[in-house]
Amino acid sequence: MAELRTGTVVDKAIVSATLMRFRLAPAAGARFPDYEAGQYIALRRDDCKLTRRAGVGSDGKPICEPEYDPWGRQTVGPVTQPYSIASAPADTAEHGWLEFLVAIEHGVHGLSGRLSEVLFGTGGETGGEVRYHDRIAGGFTLSARAGDAASVLMVGTGTGVAPFVSMIRELRARDGGGDTRRYTLIHTARTEAELAYDAELFEIEAAGRFDFLYLPTVSRPPQGVDPSRAAGRDPRIGLGRAGNVVRHVYGLPTAEEEKQTRAISDVTKVAAELAVERLVRPALPAHVDAAELGARVAPGDTVLLACGNPASVADIQATAERRQVRFERDTG
Numbered sequence: 115m116a117e118l119r120t121g122t123v124v125d126k127a128i129v130s131a132t133l134m135r136f137r138l139a140p141a142a143g144a145r146f147p148d149y150e151a152g153q154y155i156a157l158r159r160d161d162c163k164l165t166r167r168a169g170v171g172s173d174g175k176p177i178c179e180p181e182y183d184p185w186g187r188q189t190v191g192p193v194t195q196p197y198s199i200a201s202a203p204a205d206t207a208e209h210g211w212l213e214f215l216v217a218i219e220h221g222v223h224g225l226s227g228r229l230s231e232v233l234f235g236t237g238g239e240t241g242g243e244v245r246y247h248d249r250i251a252g253g254f255t256l257s258a259r260a261g262d263a264a265s266v267l268m269v270g271t272g273t274g275v276a277p278f279v280s281m282i283r284e285l286r287a288r289d290g291g292g293d294t295r296r297y298t299l300i301h302t303a304r305t306e307a308e309l310a311y312d313a314e315l316f317e318i319e320a321a322g323r324f325d326f327l328y329l330p331t332v333s334r335p336p337q338g339v340d341p342s343r344a345a346g347r348d349p350r351i352g353l354g355r356a357g358n359v360v361r362h363v364y365g366l367p368t369a370e371e372e373k374q375t376r377a378i379s380d381v382t383k384v385a386a387e388l389a390v391e392r393l394v395r396p397a398l399p400a401h402v403d404a405a406e407l408g409a410r411v412a413p414g415d416t417v418l419l420a421c422g423n424p425a426s427v428a429d430i431q432a433t434a435e436r437r438q439v440r441f442e443r444d445t446g
């Protein structure tokens with residue numbers, strides 16, 4: 115087991131009620147191990163409210179409940195979890211810190227995530243301490259996954275964008291480093307605020323130091339008859355969940371429409387109709403031309419890297435397989 119060290123939070127930004135970014139400086143006199151963009155590190159706090167597994171829900175997910183000591187107080191103890199590094203190796207070489215994008219987990223049964231709750235609270239405040247295992251690991255890197263593909267299509271949902279932010283930042287730091295590949299990043303978040311890195315990624319795209327197209331979409335746009343025209347919407351931001359955006363790029367109907375076509379019984383037909391009615395249809399950002407994008411990520415010379423929500427990633431994998439696009443996912 116790698117040595118356990120104590121780092122210090124040097125910067126924290128609350129992105130939304132459930133999302134934050136923070137930077138962690140290494141233990142005094144130490145530096146973080148060298149890493150490649152796309153890797154992760156294990157973080158730990160010792161003051162997490164512990165839970166115990168009380169069973170398995172009908173959805174197959176664990177049912178957890180608070181763990182109490184004999185005096186009826188919730189037990190507090192250590193929890194360690196892996197987090198993707200969102201900073202680039204070049205940032206860490208220059209400033210020393212690692213950056214993370216962390217979502218607070220609200221378990222299906224109402225319990226907050228043990229570690230993410232503490233990181234959101236005082237544990238993650240500037241000056242707060244966060245322990246880390248002094249080892250950076252993971253094989254979700256461009257050198258391991260992109261091979262000789264001329265085009266790399268990255269798809270991140272929610273905090274699943276973090277490894278891609280690290281890769282894009284590293285490419286920027288090296289001015290592309292002679293890399294002539296086409297990089298396209300689709301990032302889907304629930305709201306515009308939760309895109310978290312959009313300003314920086316638009317800037318990198320505009321600087322044109324390497325071939326990069328940034329394609330953000332939101333899955334919960336402001337309510338309206340036509341969400342693509344809702345007041346105040348940034349036209350550079352598209353619409354739809356990641357799985358449906360990828361389907362759209364490769365000329366497939368949305369998952370909801372496919373379910374509706376396949377529905378046989380009255381019950382499944384009604385459920386499918388409702389899902390289609392509520393669907394936020396995928397729409398590309400205003401400046402992205404569908405035909406040009408299709409050519410940019412053509413199946414023959416593209417590798418699709420996906421990271422984030424497991425259900426979305428599974429749907430994206432199915433699309434990649436149907437269109438014979440080489441597919442790679444973050445498996446930790």
Ligand SMILES: Cc1cc2nc3c(=O)[nH]c(=O)nc-3n(C[C@H](O)[C@H](O)[C@H](O)COP(=O)(O)OP(=O)(O)OC[C@H]3O[C@@H](n4cnc5c(N)ncnc54)[C@H](O)[C@@H]3O)c2cc1C
Pocket residue numbers: 154165166167175176177178193195196197198199214215216217218219220221222226227228229230231273274276445446
């Ligand atoms: C390679 C990798 C990279 C990751 N990168 C990121 C990242 O960049 N950002 C990010 O936000 N997250 C990331 N994660 C997820 C992260 O590691 C944590 O799983 C997440 O933050 C939730 O941890 P938690 O302790 O807050 O939640 P937990 O307390 O672990 O709760 C999460 C779920 O686990 C279940 N659970 C709770 N208690 C127990 C128990 N005692 N026994 C069994 N199950 C339990 C509950 O169903 C709950 O819904 C990454 C995961 C991996 C594998």
